[in-house]
Amino acid sequence: MRSADFIEIIAKKLRELSGKTVAILTHAGGDPDSIGAAYVLSNMLEKLMSARALLEIPEEPSTHSAALMERLEISSSENVDGADTYLVLDCGSPEQLGDSMRLLKSGKPVLVIDHHSTSAEKFGGGAEVHAMEEYSSVCEIIFDLAEHLGYDLSIEEAEALFAGIYYDTARLSLADHEALRKACALASRGINPRMLLQGLEVKMDLSERVARIKAAARMRVYRAGDWIIAVSRLSSFQSSAARSLVNLGAHVAIVGGESDEGITLSFRALNEFIDATGINLGRDIAARIGEEFGGHGGGHASAAKALCKRGGLEEILGRCLELIGERLGGRLRELQP
Ligand SMILES: [Mn+2]
Known part of the structure; x- marks a missing residue:
């Protein structure tokens, strides 16, 4: 685990969401890290905290995001305006939420879980920010959280976290031993990285x-x-x-x-x-x-x-x-x- 203290604080916050409707927001368009983390976190909220989890990818999912969402069989929720709490993932500043920035002004609690260096300052007092730059990806944070909470990841969830860590470390080239250890632990759960990544590789279009x-x-x-x-x-x-x-x-x-x-x-x-x-x-x-x-x-x-x-x-x-x-x-x- 990269930081037990950091993970314990997030776990405590998530327990407080028990029974609530939580809308998870990614940065505009999403990416494998934010989508993978949102997928696993929403399952954990529903199974461990009996919360109801909604998902919003602000604006249009990017082609990469759409490919991962299709593989995980998830889609954006219809109505996130009715949520009790907003949980923002992988977003270095409020503006990166695009259209969904309006939700920050709803007066409802906003929790940010992130690994960007700028989020704590940029969200200011309008949100409770839990960010640690040492983490390679939000998926790595969610990996530690699952371990801390004793949550057993399914193959699909292991794939989702692997994809996030893989892409956010520029295909593992920036991974340190801890990020790589996690990628290997996820692979050892029986995922097929080759199939997964081939499915997500988007051919570059002419434009x-x-x-x-x-x-x-x-x-x-x-x-x-x-x-x-x-x-x-x-x-x-x-x-x-x-x-x-x-x-x-x-x-x-x-x-x-x-x-x-x-x-x-x-x-x-x-x-x-x-x-x-x-x-x-x-x-x-x-x-x-x-x-x-x-x-x-x-x-x-x-x-x-x-x-x-x-x-x-x-x-x-x-x-x-x-x-x-x-x-x-x-x-x-x-x-x-
Ligand atoms: Mn990220």
């Missing part, structure tokens, strides 16, 4: 391929010492494109573009860069940019997002580079193509 290639073609590259920072413009598939620019060779990639809501940005970095520089993209860059340009931002050390309601794209990208430059102790030099 995403075109977007990634456009991002590469429009890329500007900067250097600070031995660090390479890539910046590009794209209005959709920004996270996918930022990831692909890091794969291409950048230590950090920022992809921004205009959308109906404002200017959205996606940030990605190699762990090598994060470890050596101490820069946390969620806290030091995305959250600050969001705040400075009338929006919001947050996420993890190596993957983050921001939404800006003010300012132009070039100005915002320039400010991102300035913030990174400040942290690296010097100006960034643009590499001529």
Whole structure:
């Protein structure tokens, strides 16, 4: 168990939900971690706490989420407005709840269980936040919780938690011994990781391929010492494109573009860069940019997002580079193509 104290506090909170109707909310669109955790937690609430569990994936489930939901045979509940309590999973800031942010203002208790570095601060006093960044995923928290409560996981539940841990550790490449131990413990329950993951792998569609290639073609590259920072413009598939620019060779990639809501940005970095520089993209860059340009931002050390309601794209990208430059102790030099 990663943190017995942390898990004991969450277990105590869940016991208090006994007999209540609890609506579990994920971040907008969901992902394997939030969906897997929501699935197992809702079963635990119903079986151990005699609670009634509802599920809401705000806005549309992503293709990845939809594939996992179909496999687990679950769907979003009809009416979560009538719940007694809201339980938010895997959500680094209230804004990530999308349309469902309105539920936070219902006056009902809101409990957040998370592993993001930003959730405690971002939810402020409006919710009771239990977050621990040391956990690789919310699924890993739920694994410890099941062990603590003596809950015997079914094969489907083991699959759900495995999927969450697998994807949130970038296919186990970021897993430490504890996360890997849990993945193995889940595998040893008889799940078939190959079948599971093949079923969840979504083939990249043509529009995403075109977007990634456009991002590469429009890329500007900067250097600070031995660090390479890539910046590009794209209005959709920004996270996918930022990831692909890091794969291409950048230590950090920022992809921004205009959308109906404002200017959205996606940030990605190699762990090598994060470890050596101490820069946390969620806290030091995305959250600050969001705040400075009338929006919001947050996420993890190596993957983050921001939404800006003010300012132009070039100005915002320039400010991102300035913030990174400040942290690296010097100006960034643009590499001529
Ligand atoms: Mn997660």
